[in-house]
Amino acid sequence: MSSDSAPPTGEAPPPVRPANDMQLALSYQPEEDRILFRCRIKHQDVRAWLTRRLVMQWLGASGKLFDHLGGPSAVPQDQRRAVSEFQRDAVVQETDFTQPYRGEELEPYPADGPLLVTKLNFTMTKEKRCVITFTGTVKEAVRLSLSEQELHAVTHMVVQTVEKAQWNTRISTDAAMPQGNPKLLN
Numbered sequence: 001m002s003s004d005s006a007p008p009t010g011e012a013p014p015p016v017r018p019a020n021d022m023q024l025a026l027s028y029q030p031e032e033d034r035i036l037f038r039c040r041i042k043h044q045d046v047r048a049w050l051t052r053r054l055v056m057q058w059l060g061a062s063g064k065l066f067d068h069l070g071g072p073s074a075v076p077q078d079q080r081r082a083v084s085e086f087q088r089d090a091v092v093q094e095t096d097f098t099q100p101y102r103g104e105e106l107e108p109y110p111a112d113g114p115l116l117v118t119k120l121n122f123t124m125t126k127e128k129r130c131v132i133t134f135t136g137t138v139k140e141a142v143r144l145s146l147s148e149q150e151l152h153a154v155t156h157m158v159v160q161t162v163e164k165a166q167w168n169t170r171i172s173t174d175a176a177m178p179q180g181n182p183k184l185l186n
Helices: 052-069 077-094 148-165
Strands: 024-029 034-041 044-050 107-109 115-124 130-136 142-146
Touching: 024 148, 034 142, 034 148, 044 052, 052 077, 052 115, 052 148, 077 148, 142 148
Parallel strands: 044 107, 044 115
Antiparallel strands: 024 034, 034 044, 115 130, 130 142
């Protein structure tokens, strides 16, 4: 993972692969009606606010990525989603979500409070890593480079936090894709 700014030419630097001790924490903050996203990057505690709109963008983009990674487009979509669901379930079983976040000894970034994220960008590298770029209220964009397994784990954490927040987002935990046709209520 890296926290770095784009060079003056506007060309983004390559993201850095996350360290083995990567640690993330997400928590709903009702007084802000936002999700606080925290991540250990190098010696910093990167903090960012995610709004409902950005969380929905996250879930939609990650769902499309999982669908794409589930197999070639010639494979039926339901089969690709089944593969993605199987992979997500395996990652959720293997990942230890009980470890407390260790950010006390880290320098907070940004120093004056969490970054208010105004734009998320998801891109895939040739190495099949997902790079998530958080852009917002500071000059330096924050870039996370995640493997498919790490993206599954983080998206699972996002879904769990949205459920705890009781946001009516109509999300499905199946590959983090929005559910099918809305139901009509009389």
